[in-house]
Amino acid sequence: MLHFFHHPLSPYSRKIFFLLEEAGHPYDLRTVSLEKKEQKDSSYLVLNPAGRVPAIKDGDFALSESNAILRYLTRKYQLHQFYPTAVEEQAQVDMWWDFCSNHINRPLIDLAWNKIMAPRYGGKPDAAVIAKAEKNLERDLPVLEKQLQGRNYLVTADLSLADINLMPFAIYAKDVIRLDDFPAFKAWINRVEERQAWKNVVSYSGH
Numbered sequence: 001m002l003h004f005f006h007h008p009l010s011p012y013s014r015k016i017f018f019l020l021e022e023a024g025h026p027y028d029l030r031t032v033s034l035e036k037k038e039q040k041d042s043s044y045l046v047l048n049p050a051g052r053v054p055a056i057k058d059g060d061f062a063l064s065e066s067n068a069i070l071r072y073l074t075r076k077y078q079l080h081q082f083y084p085t086a087v088e089e090q091a092q093v094d095m096w097w098d099f100c101s102n103h104i105n106r107p108l109i110d111l112a113w114n115k116i117m118a119p120r121y122g123g124k125p126d127a128a129v130i131a132k133a134e135k136n137l138e139r140d141l142p143v144l145e146k147q148l149q150g151r152n153y154l155v156t157a158d159l160s161l162a163d164i165n166l167m168p169f170a171i172y173a174k175d176v177i178r179l180d181d182f183p184a185f186k187a188w189i190n191r192v193e194e195r196q197a198w199k200n201v202v203s204y205s206g207h
């Protein structure tokens with residue numbers, strides 16, 4: 001049995017959650033309370049030496065880092081529809097996966113943290129971080145928008161790991177940018193939101 005250690009509001013955990021729900025792969029869900037700092041318990045550090053969620057334990061095999069887990073699951077359980085085996089096609093998935101991780105996900109979470117979560121949880125928004133994130137998105141969102149024009153999904157005809165990597169961060173865009181300026185990105189978010197697997201992820205956390 002695959003044990004999946006997560007926190008419901010962690011976007012990195014949600015990537016794994018989304019893939020497992022899409023694949024219909026059976027798993028045992030274990031919530032790690034970040035509020036109680038359970039991610040730093042010695043029993044958990046065996047699974048993830050960095051003391052973060054997510055992590056998995058598949059039989060005797062433990063693995064952390066969300067991207068490594070996504071690749072492991074698709075290879076181990078032959079979920080090739082999400083990560084094509086043809087070298088060039090897989091490289092395209094890798095390219096958009098890396099582009100979004102480096103240039104879209106990071107600034108979106110920085111904006112979400114500073115514009116929404118910090119005020120909500122009594123933290124202090126950092127104006128410099130907000131300015132840098134907005135500048136970076138101004139430069140890189142048009143690149144994503146262009147890629148999504150005329151496509152349903154980022155690379156392949158259906159959902160791939162490139163989309164799965166983006167979605168848990170993309171949902172913040174609704175609250176932190178003017179999404180109407182990016183109609184293809186907005187349509188992609190709406191399309192992914194309609195997938196039952198994503199609805200399952202969201203209904204679990206209630207957000």
Ligand SMILES: N[C@@H](CCC(=O)N[C@@H](CS)C(=O)NCC(=O)O)C(=O)O
Nearest residue numbers: 010011012051052053054065066067
């Ligand atoms: N690079 C890691 C990032 C994981 C990460 O940052 N997880 C956060 C939750 S979203 C966490 O566990 N934070 C708790 C901590 O750092 O103590 C991955 O891709 O899995």
